[in-house]
Amino acid sequence: MNLKQLSLMLELSQTTVSRALNGYPEVSEETRRRVTDAAKRHGYRPNPSARRLATGKAGMIGYVMPTGASVDIDPHFVEFLSGLGDYARGHELDLVLSPADALDEETTYRRIVANKQVDALYISAPYSADKRVALAHQLGIPFIVHGRSEGLEFDYPFIDIDNEGAFHDATRLLVQLGHKRVALINGDDTQTFAIFRERGVRRALSESGLVLEPKNIRSEVMTEENGYRAARRLLEAADAPTAIVCSSLLMALGIVRAARDLNLVMPRDLSLVSHDDVFHWLKPEHFSVPLTTTRSSIRAAGARVAERLAARISGLEDGARGEIWPVDLVVRGSISGVR
Amino acid sequence: MNLKQLSLMLELSQTTVSRALNGYPEVSEETRRRVTDAAKRHGYRPNPSARRLATGKAGMIGYVMPTGASVDIDPHFVEFLSGLGDYARGHELDLVLSPADALDEETTYRRIVANKQVDALYISAPYSADKRVALAHQLGIPFIVHGRSEGLEFDYPFIDIDNEGAFHDATRLLVQLGHKRVALINGDDTQTFAIFRERGVRRALSESGLVLEPKNIRSEVMTEENGYRAARRLLEAADAPTAIVCSSLLMALGIVRAARDLNLVMPRDLSLVSHDDVFHWLKPEHFSVPLTTTRSSIRAAGARVAERLAARISGLEDGARGEIWPVDLVVRGSISGVR
DNA sequence: ACGGCATTTCAAAGCGCTTTGGATGCCCTC
DNA sequence: GAGGGCATCCAAAGCGCTTTGAAATGCCGT
Structure with missing residues (x-):
């Protein structure tokens, strides 16, 4: 069923039928009703290819x-x-x-x-x-x-x-809890979300006269493995951080594993805050130690x-x-x- | 640049140009070359909407x-x-x-x-x-x-x-290692992959005169949380299984957490085999106890x-x-x- | 010199829609 | 009663491609 057939059936021009269907004003309400009725009854659906060719719109x-x-x-x-x-x-x-x-x-x-x-x-x-x-x-x-x-x-x-605000607030909370050495395990730092997050951490630290030391910042693609590696390197260092902020639950998974490998007990030996994008298949409240998070649903x-x-x-x-x-x-x- | 312009430019009909471009035989090799050259030089690309309308193919x-x-x-x-x-x-x-x-x-x-x-x-x-x-x-x-x-x-x-074969082989290995009470933590069992996997486990067990008891089979959407819940229920039971086969690394994550909560040491107290779909962000070799897996890349x-x-x-x-x-x-x- | 046959090219007819640029009829005003 | 304005409706021209059916061209054998 195409426009031509429908218009023939209604004894109207294709123009009128098309206009009626697309809600143009220059068609009387009565004909519009007749047209829409008939269209529905016959299951007419405009051919998107034709419409696209005519309008240039793809839908x-x-x-x-x-x-x-x-x-x-x-x-x-x-x-x-x-x-x-x-x-x-x-x-x-x-x-x-x-x-x-x-x-x-x-x-x-x-x-x-x-x-x-x-x-x-x-x-x-x-x-x-x-x-x-x-x-x-x-x-x-x-x-x-x-x-x-x-x-x-x-x-x-x-x-x-508000990536910066989120990581600022998370870091500020850690500082208020007495943490001086805070580390950031970030995502790929060529992406702006990571830049903003780093900015937030820095700002919160500097507000208390602290700094984010270069050795305390890592940025990699957000995988379990990278989280683990980064955490190992941080936590095995001389002045290991007492708190870590990280950009993804996937990395948090690796960080928790690293802490466990090093016999660090959370939160006693290490505090951790992760960003949570809200996955249905991995939830921060179901980590062995439930995770504090900055939460925002990507969905x-x-x-x-x-x-x-x-x-x-x-x-x-x-x-x-x-x-x-x-x-x-x-x-x-x-x-x-x-x- | 459309077909009309191109054909005008070449002083050929649209028919010929179209045919030349689409590899029809009834055009001489020389004109075909002329046409393809000109098309390339002017960056001509057939309009997909028009082509779709004419051919009914969407590409x-x-x-x-x-x-x-x-x-x-x-x-x-x-x-x-x-x-x-x-x-x-x-x-x-x-x-x-x-x-x-x-x-x-x-x-x-x-x-x-x-x-x-x-x-x-x-x-x-x-x-x-x-x-x-x-x-x-x-x-x-x-x-x-x-x-x-x-x-x-x-x-x-x-x-x-070969889901059945994979889970059969995994289960057979566990049986060969002496396990009598093997449990399956499966995905949604209305899906055929889960049905095949269950079949594989059953077949391997029955080949050694064992059975998959109803209480030793769980099937849920494959999330960490469901893996944890299923494992808790299994492992806290009277005749707890000594080995578990599961359908996803996501569930394995939860199973490992459950085991840890119950102070079970892997693999001493519990053997685990998981299916691995090959994620770049979560790898079985990077579990705290590296996971034996049936592996097949979805990618x-x-x-x-x-x-x-x-x-x-x-x-x-x-x-x-x-x-x-x-x-x-x-x-x-x-x-x-x-x- | 001419008909027959390939080979190569073309004009034109779609594909199914939107939209332009009128027609047509009707009512109202002066 | 002529003219203007408004509300409806329409024929036809695209949109840019593919494909049908036919025409032109060149070559061969007779």
Whole structure:
């Protein structure tokens, strides 16, 4: 059943039927009702390919997925997908994933924009002066950044959490508990979220006349193994830190293992605060010593990104508004006053 | 730059240019070269929307993503995505994710097929007599199942690992080490992979005259927490098992925690074998007691699925061939002879 | 010199929708 | 009763590609 058949059936022109269905004002309410009724009754659905060709709109949002033999997709990404689903389900909004060589994402960005494959883009885990953000801006396609980039010459719409505030508050709490030697086990520090987190830790320390010593800061891809390695190195040093702040539960897993290997009892010998992105499959309250965390759901952010992207596509949103979400500090058993 | 402009420029008809570019035989080699040269030089790229409208082919593969407020996307999914990227990158093959209400995926399947949004589908984590598989088969769209369904009236193409063999071999090893009371902590047992694994354990036990007692089998969504709960329940029972086989590293995490809470030393008091899907962020060799595992990379399977899907789209593959991949049994420190 | 047969090229008709630029009819005003 | 304004509706022209059916071209044998 296509438009032509439907219009023939209704003895109306395709124009009128199309307009009736798309809510244009220049069609009487009565015909509109006739049309929508008939459309529903016959299960008419406009062919998206035809519509796309005519309008240039794709009705989909895009994500360029960096891949490569030595590139692993972050498990945090599924949380984003869950969130996207929370919004997109019921809105018939699809996401097209375009795998790209991590070393040359630009080609893929250009391709999907030139091809009009998607109406808007989602960009995640930005770097400083992120090229993808600059490119999307330049190409003029609507987009939303999940996270923030710094050092760009223009404003852009984003959703981010208050990483600096979260890590500041966590560190301040540790300092208030008497910790002088606080270490940070961070994620990849070319990404802005890690930069902000480091900034937060530094600020909290300096507010009490303390410093984050270079040897007390580690940054690596957020895996269990890297958490373990970093913690071993920190904790075996001469002036080992008495408290660690880390960027992911995955790393926390490794840190706990390292502490155990070194016969350190938490929180007596080591206090630990981790950031928690809210995974359903690994929860901070279920660590052998329940973890104090800075908590912010990626899933919730994903839903919001989808919502704003949809708003941008339909023209309900424009401009470069950035949202910064506050982060909860959830205190559990993994921290205590310094001995 | 579109076809019309290009053909004008070359003083050829659109027909000829189109044919030259698409490798039809009825165009002389010389003109073909002229055309492809000019196309490259001017960066001509056929508009996919137009092509899609004309041919009905989308050039994309699809995945209907079950979502819902209480539905969490499995972190295993990112491994699949990495694998997909391994193949799709460089082939300009995109994946469209269509979020669907987990309780009504059929509507979404029908929509994306009716709309010709994708040329082929990927179906994962099938159930017995899986409705999605039946539906895809009935709708006549090419698809590949990652995993297997049972009790369907027809054959279909799939890629699966030898779950039964893997768990059989793991269990047999434990039995050979003297274990009589072996327990299984499985994933959701409405999914076929879990059914096969249980079958493998049972078969190995019965080969030695042993049985898998009902109280020694647990099946839940594969999370740390569920692993912990299941292990607690098993290990606190009267005739506690001396060995456990489990379906995921995530659950193994919880099992190890439970053992520790109960002051059981591994492998002295408890042997553990886990299935390992090969995550880069959590590795069995980096557990405090390195885990013996049945190992099979989801990522590799993802790449293969993408490859076969592409082959089906271009007509290079058809029929209902199923691939069953062998699984490695990797022995590490978490198992030992029974005391 | 001419018909027959490949080979190569083309004009035009879709694919199914949106949208431009009128028509048409009706009511109201002066 | 002419003219303007408004509400409805329509024919037809795209959007950029593929593909059908036919035409032009060149070559061969007779």
